[in-house]
Amino acid sequence: xxxxxxxxxxxxxxxxxxxxxxxxxxxxxxxxxxxxxxxxxxxxxxxxxxxxxxxxxxxxxxxxxxxxxxxxxxxxxxxxxxxxxxxxxxxxxxxxxxxxxxxxxxxxxxxxxxxxxxxxxxxxxxxxxxxxxxxxxxxxxxxxxxxxxxxxxxxxxxxxxxxxxxxxxxxxxxxxxxxxxxxxxxxxxxxxxxxxxxxxxxxxxxxxxxxxxxxxxxxxxxxxxxxxxxxxxxxxxxxxxxxxxxxxxxxxxxxxxxxxxxxxxxxxxxxxxxxxxxxxxxxxxxxxxxxxxxxxxxxxxxxxxxxxxxxxxxxxxxxxxxxxxxxxxxxxxxxxxxxxxxxxxxxxxxxxxxxxxxxxxxxxxxxxxxxxxxxxxx
Amino acid sequence: xxxxxxxxxxxxxxxxxxxxxxxxxxxxxxxxxxxxxxxxxxxxxxxxxxxxxxxxxxxxxxxxxxxxxxxxxxxxxxxxxxxxxxxxxxxxxxxxxxxxxxxxxxxxxxxxxxxxxxxxxxxxxxxxxxxxxxxxxxxxxxxxxxxxxxxxxxxxxxxxxxxxxxxxxxxxxxxxxxxxxx
Numbered sequence: 001x002x003x004x005x006x007x008x009x010x011x012x013x014x015x016x017x018x019x020x021x022x023x024x025x026x027x028x029x030x031x032x033x034x035x036x037x038x039x040x041x042x043x044x045x046x047x048x049x050x051x052x053x054x055x056x057x058x059x060x061x062x063x064x065x066x067x068x069x070x071x072x073x074x075x076x077x078x079x080x081x082x083x084x085x086x087x088x089x090x091x092x093x094x095x096x097x098x099x100x101x102x103x104x105x106x107x108x109x110x111x112x113x114x115x116x117x118x119x120x121x122x123x124x125x126x127x128x129x130x131x132x133x134x135x136x137x138x139x140x141x142x143x144x145x146x147x148x149x150x151x152x153x154x155x156x157x158x159x160x161x162x163x164x165x166x167x168x169x170x171x172x173x174x175x176x177x178x179x180x181x182x183x184x185x186x187x188x189x190x191x192x193x194x195x196x197x198x199x200x201x202x203x204x205x206x207x208x209x210x211x212x213x214x215x216x217x218x219x220x221x222x223x224x225x226x227x228x229x230x231x232x233x234x235x236x237x238x239x240x241x242x243x244x245x246x247x248x249x250x251x252x253x254x255x256x257x258x259x260x261x262x263x264x265x266x267x268x269x270x271x272x273x274x275x276x277x278x279x280x281x282x283x284x285x286x287x288x289x290x291x292x293x294x295x296x297x298x299x300x301x302x303x304x305x306x307x308x309x310x311x312x313x314x315x316x317x318x319x320x321x322x323x324x325x326x327x328x329x330x331x332x333x334x335x336x337x338x339x340x341x342x343x344x345x346x347x348x349x350x351x352x353x354x355x356x357x358x359x360x361x362x363x364x365x366x367x368x369x370x371x372x373x374x375x376x377x378x
Numbered sequence: 379x380x381x382x383x384x385x386x387x388x389x390x391x392x393x394x395x396x397x398x399x400x401x402x403x404x405x406x407x408x409x410x411x412x413x414x415x416x417x418x419x420x421x422x423x424x425x426x427x428x429x430x431x432x433x434x435x436x437x438x439x440x441x442x443x444x445x446x447x448x449x450x451x452x453x454x455x456x457x458x459x460x461x462x463x464x465x466x467x468x469x470x471x472x473x474x475x476x477x478x479x480x481x482x483x484x485x486x487x488x489x490x491x492x493x494x495x496x497x498x499x500x501x502x503x504x505x506x507x508x509x510x511x512x513x514x515x516x517x518x519x520x521x522x523x524x525x526x527x528x529x530x531x532x533x534x535x536x537x538x539x540x541x542x543x544x545x546x547x548x549x550x551x552x553x554x555x556x557x558x559x560x
Contacts (some may be wrong), residue, residue: 053548065453066453066454067453069504069528070450070453070454071454072463072502073454073455073500073502074454137392141395144401144557145401145557147401147557148552148557151550154430155413155428156428157428158417158428158429158430158431158501158503158516159430159431159501162500162502162506163431164502164503172426172503172507173417173425173426173427173428173438174425174426174428176413176414177427178413183550185552186552186557188554189552189553189554189555189556189557192554192555193431196391196394199387199388199391200388200392201388201389203388204384204385204388205380205381205384205385206384206388208384210395240467295425296424296425296426298424300531301450301504301508302446302449302450302508
């Protein structure tokens with residue numbers, strides 16, 4: 001890569017020949033805590049270099065100083081809107097290490113909490129994606145309707161974000177009695193609301209002009225780059241860990257994986273839009289199929305030890321395939337925790353997607369990837 | 379769909395929202411009604427009881443000063459510190475009635491109590507899970523602002539006080555076509 005930007009440690013605004021290189025981020029409202037160095041020729045992006053690491057906190061190293069349960073509140077904090085979703089594989093890996101299995105009821109409780117968080121995460125994304133396409137109504141509506149699902153998470157887990165709800169050995173508490181009524185009411189409202197979302201945003205010709213044919217990622221390119229999650233499904237590949245390698249109790253639930261062959265910003269958005277619907281169907285089925293019985297094993301929280309060994313687990317978080325690799329040396333603290341996050345794997349698409357596009361399309365493409373800098377930097 | 383028709387449909391859809399009740403919670407004037415009594419833990423059955431994870435409440439007649447809550451918090455937020463408070467230092471109205479006659483707290487020989495710094499508490503509730511005597515629960519109180527950092531450190535006396543009344547509360551309601559506070 002020969003570039004003007006690469007040769008400079010921190011370019012602020014540099015003109016070399018016909019090329020102008022600018023930094024978008026890391027404190028720019030259009031990128032979150034993340035910098036993209038964009039090299040421009042006129043209005044066309046000739047090169048884009050992502051520069052992660054601004055919010056690196058060393059979560060993997062911090063895991064080595066806490067015991068298996070104390071890691072839960074810490075690891076959740078990397079992705080606040082998807083707290084239950086990203087902690088899920090860690091719990092499965094630790095359970096495999098300890099040789100325990102959660103009771104069936106707990107596995108359904110985990111599915112419910114993870115899918116609620118998937119909806120919250122997608123709605124949060126939809127709000128930000130909408131406002132960066134210049135559609136401020138699409139910022140206000142999802143942020144408002146997100147309240148329904150935040151309320152449900154609060155009823156289940158006790159807090160609106162980071163409930164530390166799922167732990168090795170099960171879930172912390174049972175569903176409250178009024179959860180089912182509350183959830184069905186909220187889903188009924190939101191399913192009708194999705195039709196309005198479609199009319200005002202996803203079928204709106206002005207939004208289609210901004211998103212269709214912009215940032216096209218072909219199916220073969222997406223596979224070669226290792227893109228994951230809704231972005232991969234937006235490129236036409238029906239790949240989802242929930243279906244490919246069912247974990248917990250996902251094999252007992254009937255759901256579809258939305259996929260669009262276009263590979264542009266609109267297709268990636270539509271995948272998430274349909275996932276909102278399917279997540280609600282999953283929760284409805286899980287509440288029905290949930291057996292009664294215990295939901296938490298009598299695991300000593302403070303002194304739980306895992307025998308020496310290693311375990312890997314992966315699940316489908318809101319942004320894609322999330323996996324944890326946990327090594328234990330027989331003490332109550334993990335020897336090593338390796339976190340593989342979907343955001344970091346999706347980031348590799350940024351240079352390929354932005355190249356050749358207009359500067360004005362940078363926010364649209366960037367936000368269509370649903371990149372979460374804190375998750376990627378860990 | 380043609381451009382004009384598509385924009386018109388989107389416009390009409392947005393216009394309908396004008397005639398619905400607003401989602402906004404007018405916060406300082408009215409506050410959200412929280413269901414339940416807060417997150418609790420049944421130590422005998424080893425299960426949590428769902429509820430809101432707000433400020434803690436300490437039951438002076440149950441706490442034995444075993445420090446398990448402090449140990450549970452050690453690597454999470456490090457916000458629970460065990461402090462010694464003699465019975466004579468507690469205001470009389472905090473002390474539970476059945477213990478008022480005794481010279482000291484019989485179950486807590488060393489007079490050790492948790493003191494929680496809400497400036498660093500993350501409200502995960504693992505201290506509640508760790509308590510084997512059901513002495514530490516969480517309440518619905520969430521308004522914990524203070525002008526100083528020291529003001530966020532709750533002494534055992536402050537923790538023993540039940541949550542204060544919040545004034546006018548509204549419910550979050552969902553209907554067929556509208557969701558609103560009120």
